[in-house]
Amino acid sequence: MKNAFSIAFIALAIGGALGYVANGYFSDGQSSKSNDAASNEPLYWVAPMDPNYKRDKPGKSPMGMDLIPVYEEDLTGGSNDPAGTVTISPAVENNLGVKTTQVKRQKLAPKIDSVGYVNFDESQLWQINSRVSGWIKNLSVNAIGERVLAGQVLFEVYSPDLVRAQEELLNAKRMGKAALVNGAKDRLRSLGVDNGQINDILRRGKTRQYIAIKAPADGVIATLNIRNGAYLSPQQTVISGGSLSDVWVDAEVFERQAHWITPGAEATMWVDALPGKNWQGKVDYIYPILDPATRTLRVRLKFSNREANLKPNMFANLTLIPQTKESVLVVPEQAVIRSGNMSRVVLAAGDGKYRTVRIETGRTAAGMVEVLDGLDLNDAIVTSAHFMIDSESSQNADLNRINTHIPTEPVSQVQTTGVIRNIMPDHKMLTLEHPPIPEWGWPAMTMDFTVSDDSDLSQFVGGQSVRFLITKQDSGQYTLSEIQADEAHSSTNMDHSTMDHSTMDHSTMDHSTMDHPPQVPAMEEAEQ
Structure with a gap:
């Protein structure tokens, strides 16, 4: 038992x-x-597209979107990061297709497209003018464009003046006076007779009825103003021609592009008549006068034409590549977000952190944008999905100054007054309507503040005027302390019937140091 x-x-x-x-x-x-x-538990709910629109319970934003909850870790997790920093998980980065590239330094020069026409190289043109009166015989060229060689006989001319000049030469030779002979030779040369024919006259001892006129250089005939049997008069242009071993191309560039072009700049040319071929040349001359009608500047380019495929008056397509010696910081043009007079990019800080920064841009060329200020060499920036990141980051980022210009001694405390619009004792928060705060660039607005732990909210009521101290914490949040009733100001003297914080324009507000604490604007008044 x-x-x-x-x-x-x-x-x-x-x-x-x-x-x-x-x-x-x-x-x-x-x-x-x-x-x-x-x-x-959520601290409060915020509008997806407006972080200043906050409520202490779920609901709809002014845009009809569901409010999203904000937790304590959302406020404290990135307190050491600059304003506007957003964190994205690797999975979301992959789904968004986020791509980054580095800021680099390179020469920046645009490729300028233009058109032009092929012409003779005018430095190699030649022409034959008549220096005597006479008649044409044995014309050897019949059309423009025919090729001729240097020394080739183009035509023969009979002129009484040439016959008399030959007789003077022969008489001087018979007299045996060298001075007279040399003078007669010079006269024949001045009339267009070459040395070979002068020596032949002296050797034969008799005059030639017809003097041969020869081509001075290789080339093609450009103009032909005579025919067999035609009569010539002095100063008449008979034949002209030139070499096509090199050609000139006259092109035009717009006024805004003119400063890029310098002599010696490279150029590429292709013509529709010869598909698949292109020629490399250089800018030979820049005309000094702008066309007032078209606002364009003429540019002359020179190309080698050893195969003689290029013909005068051909239509040509051109790409000019300006020369530049200076290397500058550049980013892809697609990475730059332009809004009004502001340009910005999304900076990748690493570990899935991104923030929008303002930059100052310069010239744009070949898909790249010059960065004058706001970024450093090798900074990582987002080139794909950056608009989605920017829509979130730019709401809190400081865009009123360039990224590199950070104040050394920001104001950490401001004493001001305001009117209580809502009291949230459970959250230790007040909704206050305050006047402009120039120290931080804040406009007059209604916003929510966390109060210090030693503040007793039970002594205050809605609509009461108070004086308080706003302190910026190291975490970036703003808290209220030293809250006292302000008898000198009465809320009845203030007309806020038209104020709606959900639709306020904060574009002029300097958020450089601002990270709003949990905020719940006056719900009853804003919704009425």
Whole structure:
């Protein structure tokens, strides 16, 4: 009997001990779960497209979008990051297709497209003018464009003036006076007779009725103004021609592009008549006068034409590549977000962190944009999906100054007055309507503030005028302290019937140092 009682007592004791331990375990678990649940409660709800529109319960934004909850870790997790920093998980980065590139330094020059016409190289043109009156015989060229060689006889001319000049030469030779002979030779040369024919006249000892006129250089005939039997008069242009070993192309560039073009700049040319071929040349001359009608500047380019495929008056397509010696910081043009007079990019800070920064841009060429200020060499910027990141980051980012210009001693405390619009004792928050705060570039507006732990909110009521101290914490949040009733100001003297914080324009507000704490604008007044 005693043994049975002992066994029952021992079993009861063991069961009691196990029950106590289990109860403590599950009680701790429930307490932990309760604490976790409490810590995971949203602090407030915010509009997806306007972080200044905040409420203490779920609802709709002025745009009809569901408000999203903000938790404590959302406010404290990035407190050491610059304003406007957003964090994106690797999975979301992959889904968005985020791509980055580095800021680099390179020569920046645009490729300028133009058109032009092929012409003779005018430095190699030649022409034959008549220096005497006479008649044409044995014309050897019949059409423009015919090729001729240097020294080739183009035509023969009979002129009484040439016959008399030959007789003077022969008479001087018979007289044996060298001075007269040299003078007669010079006269024949001035009339267009070459040395070979003069020597032949002296050797034969008699005049030639017809003097041959020869081509001075290789080339093609450009103009032909005579025919067999035609009569010539002095100063008449008879034949002209030129070489096509090199050609000139006259092109035009717009006034805004003219400063890029310098002599020696490279150019590429192709013509529709010869598909698949292109020629490399250089800018030979820049005309000094702008065309007032077309607002374009003429540019002359020179190309080699050894194969003689290019013909005068051909239509040509051109790409000019300006020369530049200076290397500048550049980013892809697609990475730059332009809004009004502002340009900005999304900076990749690493570890999934991104923020919008303002930059100052310069010239644009070949898909690249010159960066004058705001970025450093090798900075990583986003080139794809950056508009989506910017829409979130730019709401809180400081875009009133270039990224590199950061004030050294910002104001950390401001004393001001305001009117209480809402009291949230459970959250230790006040909704206050305050005047402009020039120290931080804030306009007059209604916003929410977290109050210091030693502040007693029970002594205040809605609509009461108060004086308070705003302090910027190291975390970037703003808190209120030293809150006192301001009897000198009465809320009845202020007309705020037209103020709606949900539709306020904060474009002029300097958010350079601002990271709003939980804010809930006056719900009743804003919604009425």
